[in-house]
Amino acid sequence: MNAQLDTQLSARTDSTLAFATFGAGCFWHTEEVFRTQPGVVRTSVGYMGGHFENPCYLDVLARITGHAEVAQIQYDPAIASYETLLALFWACHDPTTLNRQGPDRGEQYRSVIFCHTSIQLKAAQDSKAQLDASDRHLDPIVTQIQAASDYWLASEEHQQYLFKKSLKRPQQ
DSSP: OOHHHHHHHHHSOGGGOEEEEEEESSHHHHHHHHHTSTTEEEEEEEEESOSSSSOOHHHHHTTOSOOEEEEEEEEOTTTSOHHHHHHHHHHTSOTTSTTEETTEESGGGOEEEEESSHHHHHHHHHHHHHHHHSSSOSSOOOOEEEEOOOOEEOOGGGTTHHHHHHHTSOOO
């Protein structure tokens, strides 16, 4: 993370920032959707919702842990509301496909919202109900809404993966 951002973060009190955690298929894509959103101060990717202590990427890929690939977002609610983040979540994937997004298949790619507070839980449930009642999708929404559990950070090579890879492209 850059030094300026780290300085800004250290100047804030923990009570001014909040966490949101979303699974919407491959965590690289999910993280990239949120990374540049105004009010988002930090993103990371990892695993949540499983039954296995300290899983690694290969454990989750092997479907032995029950975890979902997730992006965890630390944000300033005074700049980005949780409802704004939910709107990004719904827009960045197909919430009607069970345990898959595009070519990615397996429970680790499920659509899931992990709520850190009761306020987030209510907002997630309300937004899901509104989306399900709308004409946006022909099929029912299968997104799970659960209480946040232990978050296991993925290895450094997975953090900001798409951003890092775009920096390595040859200049044209």
